[in-house]
Amino acid sequence: MPINRINSSKRGKAAIAGATLAAILAGGGTFFTESAPPAAVILATDSLIKPWEGLALKSHWDPFAKIYDICYGETRINGKPVSPGMSFTKVQCDEILQKRVYSDYYVPLTKKIPGFTSFPVSVQASQTSGAYNFGVTGMVNSTAARLASAGRYREACEAQTAWNRAGGQVVTGLVRRREMGDAQRIGEAEICVSGL
Numbered sequence: 001m002p003i004n005r006i007n008s009s010k011r012g013k014a015a016i017a018g019a020t021l022a023a024i025l026a027g028g029g030t031f032f033t034e035s036a037p038p039a040a041v042i043l044a045t046d047s048l049i050k051p052w053e054g055l056a057l058k059s060h061w062d063p064f065a066k067i068y069d070i071c072y073g074e075t076r077i078n079g080k081p082v083s084p085g086m087s088f089t090k091v092q093c094d095e096i097l098q099k100r101v102y103s104d105y106y107v108p109l110t111k112k113i114p115g116f117t118s119f120p121v122s123v124q125a126s127q128t129s130g131a132y133n134f135g136v137t138g139m140v141n142s143t144a145a146r147l148a149s150a151g152r153y154r155e156a157c158e159a160q161t162a163w164n165r166a167g168g169q170v171v172t173g174l175v176r177r178r179e180m181g182d183a184q185r186i187g188e189a190e191i192c193v194s195g196l
Contacts, residue, residue, distance in 0.1 A: 002161040012194025019043035040124035048129035051185040059086040105131045112140045122195020126188040157192035
């Protein structure tokens with residue numbers, strides 16, 4: 001269960017409306033085209049993943065993972081490991097992220113979680129963001145996915161907050177990411193319940 005109270009918010013509702021409008025204006029809606037991902041992918045990338053992951057336009061060494069990464073935490077580009085000296089523009093990084101979130105996270109969730117595409121956009125986005133952070137297998141086998149498949153969306157939003165540990169310890173940053181965010185960033189549960 002969440003550590004803090006989970007509430008719908010104006011900023012959460014505004015983010016959902018913005019992502020939905022962006023998908024409609026781009027001609028997307030629920031089907032991905034080269035220029036128009038689903039609203040859930042736009043919401044996950046723009047409101048949940050980018051703000052929490054941060055952007056690095058030049059490859060840098062991650063001392064914790066012991067690997068080079070770039071953009072929004074990418075460790076592989078076109079199937080090859082990120083190497084020293086690589087660089088991309090923000091536009092390139094945004095494109096890489098959106099395509100990867102769609103193909104590596106959103107699509108597998110649509111295939112492995114019963115009824116995923118019928119969930120509210122906010123639930124789809126929250127679970128896509130969660131899968132990006134802790135893995136598709138973790139999300140597919142989670143209580144959050146099971147509850148959402150049963151139509152118990154509010155409970156699913158709250159259940160996802162359990163993914164707040166690293167090394168067996170509750171991590172304040174993960175609590176914020178999973179729950180209500182902070183002053184600058186929206187939390188996954190906040191987005192999730194704002195669309196119910």
